[in-house]
Structures are given as structure tokens and as C-alpha cells.
Amino acid sequence: MEKIAARSIGWEDLSDDLRCAHEYWKSLTAERIAPSWTSFDLSQCPSRLLPTTIVLDVINGGGGYQFRFFGSGLVQAHGREMTGYLVTELPHKGLGDFLRKRFNAVAASKTFDFGEVGFEDQNGFHGLQRSGRWPLSDDGERVSGIVSVIDMEISRREMEEVVGGHDSASD
Secondary structure: OEEEEEEOOOOHHHHHHHHHHHHHHHHHHHHOOOOOOOOOOOOHHHHHHHHEEEEEEEEEEOOEEEEEEEEHHHHHOOOOOOOOHHHHOOOOHHHHHHHHHHHHHHHHHHOOEEEEEEEEEEEEEEEEEEEEEEEEOOOOOOEEEEEEEEEEEOOHHHHHHHHHHHOOOOO
């Protein structure tokens, strides 16, 4: 039986585009815990990842998260625009709960987080997407926002391995 699973990953597991996004975030940090939203320019992130990027406002010091920007690829995947909505209002409640926990970790630690989501079955973990989450800080001390970039690109070989035993359709 398959189940959705998530795990933390390290620098070596990131795509070049996620590494580029991280280096950009890091270049803006200086003596602060994180760059401000006004200094963070989404156009400096790899354009391939913009449709799967979100920016959140942190509400009540981490009690909630509101979407400030919800990429067009995510609108398509979720079937609705989520800009202005809370993470807990995502159509898939389980996903909203999972994301809230990940965002809580970033807000509490005041640092970035890398992860991979996929599914587990009797053959192990099969990754489907990798992501990075980076804090933003308007005052240089508290986390006031989070940028989350999702990289859904996996190689054809990985896709065939993941889908291989799960799709009985033929060409």
C-alpha cells in the first residue's frame, strides 16, 4: 500500500535551480536572519520555478500563514487561486496541515529548510518533488514571511521507476 511521505534532504540532493534560489536568498541575508520581502526579487530566482513558487505572510508570529503569492503552476495543480487565503484553506486539508508544520519549523528556527515529497510503498521511498523554504524578515529579527520554491522536475528514468508498476495503460 502506498502512502504520501516527506523527508528532509541536504544540499547535495537539491537541483541546480534550487541551489541557485538558495544562493540568491543567502546573498541578501548579510547580518540579518533573512532578507526582507521588499529586498527579495522573485525574478532573480530561476524562471522555470516561478510557477511553483509561493510567498507567505507569517501571521501572529507563526500562528498562521497567508498566501501573498501563489504561482500559476500551483493554481493549476490545486484547481484554484490561493493568493490571499490561509494555508489551512487549501482544498486538501492533509496538505495544509503538512505545510503548516513545515512553515512552523522555518519560522521557529529562523532558517531555511529543504525537503522532498513522494510516496512510500513496499519498495521504499519514491520522490516526486523537492523544495526549499526560506524565511523573510521585515525587521531583521523576526520571521515575517516565507518563500517556498517547489521543483517538480524529475528525470524520465525516475518517472518510469515511479509510475512503472502503477500504470497499466499501454501505448
